[in-house]
Amino acid sequence: MPWNFTNQQLDPMILSIAAAPITVAGGATVAINQAPASIRYHNLNYALVGLWPFPDNQNVNANYAGQNISVTNPQTGVTAIYHYQAPPAN
Numbered sequence: 835m836p837w838n839f840t841n842q843q844l845d846p847m848i849l850s851i852a853a854a855p856i857t858v859a860g861g862a863t864v865a866i867n868q869a870p871a872s873i874r875y876h877n878l879n880y881a882l883v884g885l886w887p888f889p890d891n892q893n894v895n896a897n898y899a900g901q902n903i904s905v906t907n908p909q910t911g912v913t914a915i916y917h918y919q920a921p922p923a924n
Contacts, residue, residue: 835890836865839905842897848874858896873903873916880916887912 841847844860849870858864869886872879873896880903888894888907894914896905903916 836867837888837891838863838893839866839870840893840895842895843875845876847896847903850874869914870916872919875903879919879921881919883915883917886914888914 839849839858840863841858841860846860847858849856849858849866850872851866851868851870853868855874856864856866856870869882869888872881874880875898892907893909894905894907896903901918904913905916906913
């Protein structure tokens with residue numbers, strides 16, 4: 835079931851996985867066995883909107899797209915969107 839998750843940015847991303855957070859260095863690829871619920875990038879949190887649309891054993895690329903993080907399968911063009919989540923107001 836793993837997906838090969840590639841961080842296409844120069845800076846690291848932290849994937850929120852139930853077992854434990856996974857840090858993916860800029861330009862690095864890691865195998866993940868579960869869809870990240872959120873991605874932390876530049877100390878900001880981006881939550882998955884909708885479902886993780888990727889069947890097992892696919893390669894996916896993560897890019898910061900200005901306001902969101904896009905995780906895309908380069909072969910099919912299918913994309914998962916991680917939307918910026920503002921911190922709760924005090």
